[in-house]
Amino acid sequence: METTSQTPHPHRHARPKVAVDTVLFARSDGGVRSYLVPVKGGPLKGRWAFPGGLVRVGEMLDDAARRQLQSFTGLREVYLEQLFTFGDPSRDPNSHVVSVAYMALIPNAGAVRSPGDDDPAGQWFEVSALPLLAYDHGLMADYALKRLKAKLEYTNIAHSLLPEEFTFAELEELYTVILNRPIDRRNFRRRIMAMGILKKGHGTRRGAHRPASLYRFAQQRLQTIEML
Numbered sequence: 001m002e003t004t005s006q007t008p009h010p011h012r013h014a015r016p017k018v019a020v021d022t023v024l025f026a027r028s029d030g031g032v033r034s035y036l037v038p039v040k041g042g043p044l045k046g047r048w049a050f051p052g053g054l055v056r057v058g059e060m061l062d063d064a065a066r067r068q069l070q071s072f073t074g075l076r077e078v079y080l081e082q083l084f085t086f087g088d089p090s091r092d093p094n095s096h097v098v099s100v101a102y103m104a105l106i107p108n109a110g111a112v113r114s115p116g117d118d119d120p121a122g123q124w125f126e127v128s129a130l131p132l133l134a135y136d137h138g139l140m141a142d143y144a145l146k147r148l149k150a151k152l153e154y155t156n157i158a159h160s161l162l163p164e165e166f167t168f169a170e171l172e173e174l175y176t177v178i179l180n181r182p183i184d185r186r187n188f189r190r191r192i193m194a195m196g197i198l199k200k201g202h203g204t205r206r207g208a209h210r211p212a213s214l215y216r217f218a219q220q221r222l223q224t225i226e227m228l
Contacts, residue, residue: 016089016096020065021052021137023083023101023144024073027161028109028124032177034141035112037072037122039134043093047134050141051122052099065102072122074113079105079160079222084143091136099135103144105160128180149179155224156197159217165201167212168192195225 024035036048051072055064062080069075083101091097106112109124125131130141151157158174168189176183192198201214 014096016087016098018055019052019097019099020055020061020068021050021099021101021140022065022069022080022104023050023140024069024075024078024104024106024112025127025144025148025161026106026109026111026124027174030173030177032127032161032174033109033124034127034130035073035109035122035124036130036133044134048123048125048131049134049137050101054097061100065100065104069102069104075104075106075111079157081147083140083147086136086140088136099140101140101143103147105148105157107161107163145178152178155222156217156219157222159220162217164220165214165216167205168215169212171198171215197223197225 026033026035035051037051039045039047039049051069052065053068053071055061059067061082065080065082066076066078069078069080081103083103085098085100087098089096091099112122112124127141127145130138132138133141148157152175158171161174162170171192172183172185172188175188197218198215199218201216204211204213206212
């Protein structure tokens with residue numbers, strides 16, 4: 001039988017805080033990198049984490065994620081997707097904070113500007129060599145990368161990580177890096193071209209060997225594609 005104490009519980013009227021954190025991926029130097037910022041204060045000060053912060057009263061989650069990402073990176077127009085909610089009460093040593101994780105994609109790491117005086121300087125890291133992360137951001141990184149890998153298989157999400165026009169070799173390299181496995185080049189080209197998600201770009205690009213044809217995605221928005 002449950003009994004009721006007459007002594008007020010100190011946390012009876014306390015409520016968890018809600019935050020948003022964004023795993024930002026960008027194509028850079030032939031690889032894929034993720035953007036991290038140092039934690040400002042508290043017991044985890046100096047540790048790396050994904051850009052994020054608390055949601056304001058009355059603010060939609062997506063709006064909060066875009067606001068926080070813009071604050072840390074200057075980015076406005078990016079592909080943004082909600083991933084998962086991380087709610088372990090002990091995930092933040094300062095207080096009970098529930099975090100809604102997002103994934104954002106940009107084609108060029110150079111698009112991120114230096115933050116203002118109020119925000120700590122961020123840094124890009126290869127997705128395969130992230131440092132020890134604060135809170136449970138290591139789990140967020142794993143979750144985001146798995147989502148990205150899965151979506152490469154059934155959507156045209158790669159368009160958010162490539163410039164408007166690109167060579168087929170660049171597309172192939174992107175898939176190889178993200179999937180972290182070798183790709184049969186002949187079968188990959190045949191499969192991608194049969195899906196109808198690409199169209200010819202303008203002209204060619206000179207490389208180390210013969211000029212390479214340029215391509216672009218037929219759709220510049222997320223599109224589900226039929227697997228072959």
